[in-house]
Amino acid sequence: MVFSGLTERTGRQANTLRRIMQNDSSKLPPKVLAISSGKGGVGKTNVVANVACALSRKGKKVLIFDADMGLNNIDILLGLASPFHIGHVFSGEKKIEDVLVDGPRGIKVLPASNGWQELTLLDSEKKLLLMEELDRISGDFDYLLFDTGAGISSNVTYFCSAAHDILLVATTEPTSHTDVYALMKVLFQQHHQKRFRLIVNAVKNEREALEVYKRLSTVLDRFLGGVTLEYMGYVVHDANVSKAVRQQKPFIELYPHSKVTQCIELVTQRILKERDRFSPDSDRPFAWRSVLQI
Template identity: 60%
Template sequence: MILDGQATTLKRMTYSEMNESDLRVLAVSSGKGGVGKTNIVANLAYALSKRGKKVLVVDADLGLNNIDILLGLVSKKHIGHVLSGELNVEDIILHGPEGIHVLPAGDGLQELTQLETEKKMMLMDELDRVSRGYDFLIFDTGAGISANVTFFCSAAHETLLIATTEPTSLTDVYALMKILHNNHSQKKFRLIVNSVASEREAQGVYRNLTAVTDRFLSGVSVEYMGYILYDPNVPKAIRQQKAFLEIYPFSKFSGCINELAEKISKEKPKSGEGNQPYFWRSAFQAK
């Protein structure tokens, strides 16, 4: 029985069987909303799929539909039906552009915003079961620093953080890193800077962040992953509910996404702290 406040360590499903397919589990988060995180996830998944990778995107902003709407996908089935035992994960998977698979979060379901430990375990067991057929499993987390957000970040092999040039974006990314480090012993992060005018501007954001983390978060490392140039056509693609790369494949924005996808697709799962050989693992306080 799990008691309130009890420190619980979850380590399930050794990674030995999955190493054969080199499954990589990525969590994409931001701390702050409105920085283009879900749009990046959708287009990164699209670019990875174009490279022949099998991708499952999990809308981990539970209780709010995001990525399925962004890609023009419609379904009345969602993660809530899996957690209630009504359906299996396979029953709710949506098929998106370029063969992307999407697991919808469900809309307006407040009970999903604060999942109990048992429900999280149930969901992860289901994802464990279906993940063997994929090269990438991507969690598109919600904004903020809720228990759901930190759970999905700590359950992944890698956490990709999305920031912009806005000071509030940087402070919120730092706050998320601090919680993941202090409460979940996470030490490695990767940064993507979105909606910039130049790479120089993106590197300035990276330097500002690492100046703070180097001073206040001992042992934490932040890898500069890349940048995405501002494009005025992004809102148009969102309104059309299509992947930006599908409509504007030769834009600078698409070029940046493709560079990221190329880099990620050629990497192997990393080892070490923050990337342990388990499909999911999390040490957290049960609330």
């Protein structure tokens, strides 16, 4: 979709803000979580898929948006057929509800494109269109999960800044620690984000996870004063995870009594507790308010 200029864009922003302000204040907006990592290959998308299923098990309506928009992952991981993707929304060919795919446990998935390089760097018009479309359907969901790309690109920082909470996935690898720290540094210095949560993936036990958390916390205290990092839990290394990936199914569905499923359920319980404290009267009452400043 092509926009004619600043006047039209400003008008669209005003219309979107007006619609948000007119929303039923008695209903909480969806809790928006950005799940990111800084580094690829840490199992972030797998964490997203299984947390979404765990939330759905608790009766929550969940939408996953594959926010790595040039390279689709979540639909492949879940074995979903997706004839359309977010690129068709940007082109004006489809509305967002036409693109949504039914996932396991009743979750909905908004797929990314595959190999559309122009979507790896969203301009202001595309950001505004995406905001409007997500805002229009958001009342149908309790949780919206952004599965961001890896790294510190503008798309990654955009979706992290638009979320109510930022969940970072790390492993025991030193490169993972370095990249997670780099992402927090960029989000703090350039986007004024001060609060992060950490999930440590593929560890032997919780002691190993806590060592990662303490190491990152120490670095933050030393170099990024004012930034807080909260420990949200860990996901144990389990051969069942790889088996589930090969079958393109969530491991919590295939192996409901496994240790790795128990880990995801504990993380999900902590996410749900945060939801209980979530209020539309908070300093960030709705994720899209921050996106209006583009």
